[in-house]
Amino acid sequence: MxxxxxxxxxxxxxxxxxxxxxxxxxxxxxxxAPQSAPPGQEGNDGGGEAGGETVTIGVGGQTLLTYLPTTLAQELGYYEEEGLDVDLQDLQGGSKALTAMIGGSTDVTSGYYEHTIQMQAKNQPIKGFVNMNLSxxxxxxxxxxxxxxxxxxxxxxxxxxxxxxxxxxxxxxxxxxxxxxxxxxxxxxxxxxxxxxxxxxxxxxxxxxxxxxxxxxxxxxxxxxxxxxxxxxxxxxxxxxxxxxGTDAWPSSSLYATSAWLEENPESAQKLANAIKKTLQFIADHSGEEIAAEMPESFAGGDPEQYAKVIEEMKPALSTDGVFTEAGVEAVLKTQRVANPEVGDAEINLEETYTNEFVE
CATH class of the missing domain: 3.40.190.10 (Periplasmic binding protein-like II)
Structure with missing residues (x-):
């Protein structure tokens, strides 16, 4: 590989x-960690009536394969099947996507799980609710x-x-x-x-x-x-x-939101989790070529054959069920304590940084 x-x-x-x-x-x-949204971006409550609510998801680099399930779910119509009108915003970096969500410009972030630990150290509760990648x-x-x-x-x-x-x-x-x-x-x-x-x-x-x-x-x-x-x-x-x-699982790309948003929008969170789980299963059941054919043509960079090959090679690193494992989140915390001085020796309650209730 x-x-x-x-x-x-x-x-x-x-x-x-x-x-x-x-x-x-x-x-x-x-x-x-960001403190406010970029200038000029207005808030979005992400709520709405069941069966047609709008959810805005900020993506930390939409063309990157680590976030492939987020876009693929839209291309396959899985969000729509769940009754969601999902607006994907490509923000070209995890910190920018996080900034937008904290400032209210987006509802949910397709970013790395480690952000939730980082933000808990700043007393800003963020929680991952779908894990898409094991590396x-x-x-x-x-x-x-x-x-x-x-x-x-x-x-x-x-x-x-x-x-x-x-x-x-x-x-x-x-x-x-x-x-x-x-x-x-x-x-x-x-x-x-x-x-x-x-x-x-x-x-x-x-x-x-x-x-x-x-x-x-x-x-x-x-x-x-x-x-x-x-x-x-x-x-x-x-x-x-x-x-x-030094680990077999390191949860990375995920869907996460503020704890307040999850508490206020459990049905929307459940629908997003359903859509991503179906997408992860689609990826597991189909070849790189079949998956590439469903993605926006521009993502292939002019070489669809190469794009399909890389997708096939990265499939083993993707989750198949969206679940966060205890060993995985512990590994992320350990790495955070070394690379992030603001986490350092801070007291972190990992149980407050993720939930499996929507994927299980």
Missing amino acids: FSSTRRQGRRTSLTKPLAVVAGLALALSACG SGLVLVVAEKNKDTIKSVADLKGKNVGVTSPGSSTDMFVKYLLSENGMALDDAAVSAIGAGSSAVAAVEQGQVDAAVMLEPDVTVLGKRLGTEPTIIEDVRTPEGLQEVF
């Missing part, structure tokens, strides 16, 4: 269990201009690393890796390069020294370069996840 990449400078310290370490999540310096799917790629000088995480000191946006999971991945290598969280600078074509161009043109990317961007980059991208860390596979985080 994902055999087209090559890995250099594999560090040995990451094979240790996460009893002492942990990191990854979403934040720039500390946790970078973060992140890849640390080195720009071709630096492939002979950056061969390990230690070589990132003083370098500029591209992330989707400051405060997003890609940013926290950088900080986790730096911490795991005994480095300061600010030893490497981060720059926002977004997702999709902007991210690929930034790495291809050497605008950054390295970048944390997701699929299909990694594969597209390789095609543009005409050679296999140089990869230092890769958690797209169960093996990579175990090696980097």
Whole structure:
């Protein structure tokens, strides 16, 4: 799986269990959690009469395959079948999607579960209610201009690393890796390069020294370069996840909302959960080619065959039932405590960061 990449400078310290370490999540310096919505965005109550209510979902990078179920559910008509009018807003980064929801511009976020832990540390209750992915799917790629000088995480000191946006999971991945290598969280600078074509161009043109990317961007980059991208860390596979985080499950892309919204809109939450569960089952039962055929044509980047291949390869990392596991959320908390100073030793009640009531 994902055999087209090559890995250099594999560090040995990451094979240790996460009893002492942990990191990854979403934040720039500390946790970078947003306090308000972007200017000009108005609130949305997301309520309405049963059987036709409107729900606005902010997506942390809609073309990224980690969020594929969110868009696929719409393309398959599953939201509509549940009686929902879903408006998907592509916000090009997890922190931006979270910001929009906190400010009331969206009702629900299709983002990484780790945000819920981050926000609890800020006394803002957020709760995941559908888990879509068992791995973060992140890849640390080195720009071709630096492939002979950056061969390990230690070589990132003083370098500029591209992330989707400051405060997003890609940013926290950088900080986790730096911490795991005994480095300061600010030893490497981060720059926002977004997702999709902007991210690929930034790495291809050497605008950054390295970048944390997701699929299909990694594969597209390789095609543009005409050679296999140089990869230092890769958690797209169960093996990579175990090696980097010391766990078999690390819940990432999910649907989450404020606890208040879930309490006020349980029927809408249930309908969203139903739609995503049906989508996850559709993915499990169909080939990458069949799934790709249902997605917006523009998401394939002009190469539908390649897009289908990458979807097929990433399927094992997707949840099939939408359930959060206790071991998985514990692993995310452990990684947060390393990479996010605002979580650190803060008292976190994991039971308040997720619920399986809608998927079970």
